[in-house]
Each structure stands twice: as C-alpha cells, then as structure tokens.
Amino acid sequence: MATDKTSLQLVTNGILNENPIFRLVLSMCPAVGISTTVMNGFMLGVAVLFVQVFSSCTISLFKNVIHPRIRIPTYTLTIATWVTVIDMVLAAYMPAAYAKMGIFIKLIVAFAIITMRLEMFACKESVTASFWDGVGMGLGFMFGMMSLGLVRELLGQGTILGHDVLGFKPLLFFVLPFAGFFCVGLMMAFFNYIELAYRRAKRA
Amino acid sequence: MKDILTIIFRLTVACLLAGAIMGGAFVLTNQAKRHNAELNERQVMLSLLGYASVKSAPASLKLYPIYRYLITAKGGEEIGYLLPGEAGEAGMTLVILDLDGKFVGQRPVTLSPEAAKEETKRAAAIPAALGGDAKARYADQTIVVTEGGQRLAYLLPGRFPGFKTFITAMLALNQDFSIRGLEIMESEEDPGLGGEIVQKYFKNQFKAKTLEAMRKIGVVKTPLPDEYRRALEADGGTGSGGLSAEQVAKIEAEYSGKDIYALTGATISSRSVTEGVRAMVQKFVYRLGLLDQALKEQKIAVPF
Incomplete structure (x- = not known):
C-alpha cells in the first residue's frame, strides 16, 4: 500500500491533521515535562526531527528484511542507534549546541511518536515518502512543543525566549510539571475549536 | 521452531549492526569530544580566576594540580598527594600522610606533569612508585594557582x-x-x-x-x-x-x-x-x- 499524498501534503499532515501532540496525543511525557520554555520546545523539536527522519528512512530502507515478529525491538534498536550517534556527533563537533540540547537528545529513545510513526508509516512506504513524513512529524512536534512552551513560559515566568515581556511572573504554577496536563488539554481544545470554526466558515 | 531460529538470527544481526555503527561513531568522535571537554574546563577555570579568555591570561600564571589518592597498604589506610616537583624537574613527588595527617613518607614518581593529566598513566605510575602490594585509588584533584611564584x-x-x-x-x-x-x-x-x-x-x-x-x-x-x-x-x-x-x-x-x-x-x-x-x-x-x-x-x- 503506497500513499498517494504529495510530499507537501505529508509535511502539512504532520503539522496539522496528525499533529503528534494535539491530535495523536503521543509523547505526552516531554509535552508535559519539558515544555516550560519556548527554547526547550525548539531544542527538543530539532532533536526529534533529526531522529525521526533518520529512523524513518532506515526502517523504510530495510522494511523487507525485518522479521514481522521482531519489528518493535528492531525499531527501538534503530532509534537508539541514531540517538547515540547524533548525541556523540553533536558532543564532538558542536559543543555549544550540545551544552543546551544534550539532556534532551538522550530522552528521545523512549518517545512514543517515533516508534509509532515507524510502525504506522515507514514500514509500509517508500523511502522518499517516509522522509517527508518524518519531516512533517518532526515539525509538527516542534510546533506543538513551542506553542506549549510559549504559553507556559509567558504565564509562568513572564518571559518569551528569555526576554522579559511582562515584567512580572503571573502564575508560577505554569512552570511546574503538573501544569503541563492542564496546558496540553486547554491547547488541544483551543486547536480543535479553531478547526471547527474554520470548517464551519468554509461550509457557509 | 524454525521461526524462532530466524528471529534469533535476525535480531543478532541487527544488534551487531547497531553496535558496529555506534562503536564506529564513538571511535570517530571521542578524540574531539575529549578535546572539547578539556578546552571547556580550562576556559571555566580562567574565567573563575577573572580572565576573559585563554589568551588574556598572563604567562606568569601557573596552574599546579594536586592529585589525592587513597592508599591501602599493609599498615592500613593512608592518603597520598601527587605533587609536581620543583621547577625544572621532570618527575613528580608522592607525599604520603596517615589518616590523622602525620607525615609517613615520600616517593619519587617518574611521571612528567604533562603525562600526569591522564588518569590511566597515573594509575600505572603510582603503584610502581609505592612498591609491594599497596593499592592506590584516585579520589580527587585540586589546583593551586600561582602568579609569579605567589x-x-x-x-x-x-x-x-x-x-x-x-x-x-x-x-x-x-x-x-x-x-x-x-x-x-x-x-x-x-x-x-x-x-x-x-x-x-x-x-x-x-x-x-x-x-x-x-x-x-x-x-x-x-x-x-x-x-x-x-x-x-x-x-x-x-x-x-x-x-x-x-x-x-x-x-x-x-x-x-x-x-x-x-x-x-x-x-x-x-x-x-x-x-x-x-x-x-x-x-x-x-x-x-x-x-x-x-x-x-x-x-x-x-x-x-
């Protein structure tokens, strides 16, 4: 079964229709735990983008030799390999970026979104389609994390990207881990509402 | 039965492949990573001392590391301090104190201060200097900073x-x-x-x-x-x-x-x-x- 979507459709599908955080509700641990600032969201988004694209391409390339009964261990192994390689390469050649991203990269091994995309998409589709799907999912994850980070950073610390915009801290509550649940829920409702309103406007 | 054999075989191959890729990446990047860590540490040290960069530090500024070791010998536990020798000398000195701080002895260690920066080289040189069946375990290091001998x-x-x-x-x-x-x-x-x-x-x-x-x-x-x-x-x-x-x-x-x-x-x-x-x-x-x-x-x- 090959997908009939174009590469652009695959990318927008990952960002909007099947957004990992607001639609598929996957990888909730980072969404709740780490989305305290916009910068955190961006860093984690970049890391997920790379791992997702590399893993999707690898699995898509080897899809015919992976025994169906051990596909999940193979996916985990692939993800772990790429995470380790990216971690080591960054530490060696981009120490400044690694100082900020290092802690996030190691977390990715356990992200549900990547395994799920390999299972749902990459193991059935061509390498090119998997590449674009990986890009879309990575960008969608980045978008979700950054928008969550924006709300939480603004309300929790009164800043955006570290710049003081409000001059005071409205609700420290939003920085704490459990506030992530409220935030994710509210943002999910918000995006669903926008889509509803958009559909209604289109029909009218 | 046949199924399980193919599963074992393929999983082993996949693991070996992944291991080879990770090992290769490690070998290729380890040198650069260690170099970065050392540079970063040196930068932090100098900025704590009040110098903005490695270049702005004066030549009279010298950093002497002291390595502390826990020594287990027949007589009991002792503490060894590996110190750099007097200026111009190639070797280092291991000063041994007992647990109450009383002087026990000193041994020359044939190790250049440059080589002493690597833990493996120290671990080889110290037992040789101690002799017998004494064991030395690395504890920590401190660095004495001098400027113009002070x-x-x-x-x-x-x-x-x-x-x-x-x-x-x-x-x-x-x-x-x-x-x-x-x-x-x-x-x-x-x-x-x-x-x-x-x-x-x-x-x-x-x-x-x-x-x-x-x-x-x-x-x-x-x-x-x-x-x-x-x-x-x-x-x-x-x-x-x-x-x-x-x-x-x-x-x-x-x-x-x-x-x-x-x-x-x-x-x-x-x-x-x-x-x-x-x-x-x-x-x-x-x-x-x-x-x-x-x-x-x-x-x-x-x-x-």
Whole structure:
C-alpha cells in the first residue's frame, strides 16, 4: 500500500491533521515535562526531527528484511542507534549546541511518536515518502512543543525566549510539571475549536 | 521452531549492526569530544580566576594540580598527594600522610606533569612508585594557582548530590579561602526550577563569602532583595543593571555574611548546592592545612 499524498501534503499532515501532540496525543511525557520554555520546545523539536527522519528512512530502507515478529525491538534498536550517534556527533563537533540540547537528545529513545510513526508509516512506504513524513512529524512536534512552551513560559515566568515581556511572573504554577496536563488539554481544545470554526466558515 | 531460529538470527544481526555503527561513531568522535571537554574546563577555570579568555591570561600564571589518592597498604589506610616537583624537574613527588595527617613518607614518581593529566598513566605510575602490594585509588584533584611564584587562588573541581542526580561544579577560592567564584559544570536539575542554579543570581551569591561565613552557612526562603539581585546579575559581564564594578563589589560585600537565598520552587536544589559547596570548602581547607604543614616540616620543595 503506497500513499498517494504529495510530499507537501505529508509535511502539512504532520503539522496539522496528525499533529503528534494535539491530535495523536503521543509523547505526552516531554509535552508535559519539558515544555516550560519556548527554547526547550525548539531544542527538543530539532532533536526529534533529526531522529525521526533518520529512523524513518532506515526502517523504510530495510522494511523487507525485518522479521514481522521482531519489528518493535528492531525499531527501538534503530532509534537508539541514531540517538547515540547524533548525541556523540553533536558532543564532538558542536559543543555549544550540545551544552543546551544534550539532556534532551538522550530522552528521545523512549518517545512514543517515533516508534509509532515507524510502525504506522515507514514500514509500509517508500523511502522518499517516509522522509517527508518524518519531516512533517518532526515539525509538527516542534510546533506543538513551542506553542506549549510559549504559553507556559509567558504565564509562568513572564518571559518569551528569555526576554522579559511582562515584567512580572503571573502564575508560577505554569512552570511546574503538573501544569503541563492542564496546558496540553486547554491547547488541544483551543486547536480543535479553531478547526471547527474554520470548517464551519468554509461550509457557509 | 524454525521461526524462532530466524528471529534469533535476525535480531543478532541487527544488534551487531547497531553496535558496529555506534562503536564506529564513538571511535570517530571521542578524540574531539575529549578535546572539547578539556578546552571547556580550562576556559571555566580562567574565567573563575577573572580572565576573559585563554589568551588574556598572563604567562606568569601557573596552574599546579594536586592529585589525592587513597592508599591501602599493609599498615592500613593512608592518603597520598601527587605533587609536581620543583621547577625544572621532570618527575613528580608522592607525599604520603596517615589518616590523622602525620607525615609517613615520600616517593619519587617518574611521571612528567604533562603525562600526569591522564588518569590511566597515573594509575600505572603510582603503584610502581609505592612498591609491594599497596593499592592506590584516585579520589580527587585540586589546583593551586600561582602568579609569579605567589599563591593566588585554588580551583576545586567537585561533585555533590543535587535534587535527583549529581551536580558537577568548579569552585575557586582566594588565598584566604574566601570564595572567588562558583561555576556549575553539569547538572540535571529540573529546567525552570532547580535548573536555575546555573543562573548568575544564584551562583554569584557564593562570591565573596568568607571561610567563617561558609562554615555555618544556610539557606533562607525569603525573596532575594532587588538591589542584591541586580548586583549579582551584573557581576562578571556586561552590567545590565547599570552598576559599576565597584558598586557590585560593595553590594556583594554587604551580603557576604548572609545566608544563601533559595531559588523559588527549588529549595532542595538550593540546599544541595549550598551544602555541597560548604563541604568542599571545609574539607579542602582541612586537607591543605595538613599537607602544607607536612611539606614545611619535611622541607619538601614544591613550585607553589
């Protein structure tokens, strides 16, 4: 079964229709735990983008030799390999970026979104389609994390990207881990509402 | 049955492949990674001493590392300090003290100070110098900084427990053991809460604290006074609060006898750092006192 979507459709599908955080509700641990600032969201988004694209391409390339009964261990192994390689390469050649991203990269091994995309998409589709799907999912994850980070950073610390915009801290509550649940829920409702309103406007 | 054999075979092949890729990446990147870590450490040391970059440090500034070892010999436990020899000499000296700080003996170690930077080379040279079946276990290192032959400061790399994992830090002490600066090297505290320990308004609070103040330092949960916060933020960088270096030093001196102001929502991290720094300072002062006394009594020549 090959997908009939174009590469652009695959990318927008990952960002909007099947957004990992607001639609598929996957990888909730980072969404709740780490989305305290916009910068955190961006860093984690970049890391997920790379791992997702590399893993999707690898699995898509080897899809015919992976025994169906051990596909999940193979996916985990692939993800772990790429995470380790990216971690080591960054530490060696981009120490400044690694100082900020290092802690996030190691977390990715356990992200549900990547395994799920390999299972749902990459193991059935061509390498090119998997590449674009990986890009879309990575960008969608980045978008979700950054928008969550924006709300939480603004309300929790009164800043955006570290710049003081409000001059005071409205609700420290939003920085704490459990506030992530409220935030994710509210943002999910918000995006669903926008889509509803958009559909209604289109029909009218 | 046939199925399980193919599964075992394919999974083994996949694991071997993944292992080969990871191993290859490790071999290719390890050298550069170690080099980066060393550069970073050196940069942090110099910035704690007050120099902006490696180039701006004067040539008369010398860093002498002291490696501390726990030695298990037949007679019991002893402590060994691996010291650099007198200027111009190639070898190093291992000064051995007992647990109460009494001088036991000294042994020459054939190891150049350059080679001594690598732990594996030290681990090979020290047992050879000790002889017998004595075992030496590496404990930690401290660095004595001299300028023109005079002791200027001490650098202490250290590790202590944080909220969940260990925090690695580098502490600089002045000649009178007051704190010159603190830098957090590695930490995994919660971002936005305990993670704030790396911020200037927390770590600079330790600056200028005297040894007396450090001995009984605690953590208070009252809010950080505004003027103090501005001074801490402005310290050692482009002054954002519009304060001159003298004003910053004056405000910091005012607060030097006070406790550490805890971070909002991260009292445990604040306490861990305070307690860790206090322990590092106290242990170092005690050990250095014993070592200096032994060096003086035995007339052992050292370059610092």
